[in-house]
Amino acid sequence: MANSIHEMIRASFRCEDMVKCVLGLKSLDIDAYKALLMHGPLTAEKLGEILNRERSTAYRSLQNLIACGIVYRETRSIDSGGYYYEYVAIEPQEMKQMVKKNVDEWYSQMNELIEKMDDKVSALVMRMDDEES
Known part of the structure; x- marks a missing residue:
């Protein structure tokens, strides 16, 4: 990835590179966003399985995506009591x-x-x- 505007202008940038730069995301964050788009709402655990990463790693990526506004979380109720979160991509x-x-x-x-x-x-x-x- 380019380190300066000068380098960026001369580099062959992809859309992903631009989004990472503008929103301050990492490659894993982009992969997580794509997985949410492809699979629909997911728990952090299920996202981790899809990305072949630990749940905690998927969760950190989800927090990055929430912080920049391209993912939000919804609370789901469990019939037997309690709740869990599903994450949704805009x-x-x-x-x-x-x-x-x-x-x-x-x-x-x-x-x-x-x-x-x-x-x-x-x-x-x-x-x-x-x-x-």
Whole structure:
């Protein structure tokens, strides 16, 4: 994976790479999201089985997905008493809109910083001129 914007521009990025970068996810998180899309709502234990990982590893991945908003959990009741959680992936189109919104916000913030660069550079040049005087 590229380490800078400069490298990203020149690299051949896949959609997965972009989503991982924008949402701060790992490859396992993307695999977990895909499994939820393919299989529908799953428990952490069942997801772990599908991913061939421990339940605790699947659970950490689910927490990452919940934190970025592309998975949510639903409480299910057990007839004999108690409950358990199933995890549900949002639709790909919703995720796409979320990624687009994040990119648009980032782009706007970067443009604001770029505009402020003129002021910062001017202040630095004036300070250097003052020090030389």
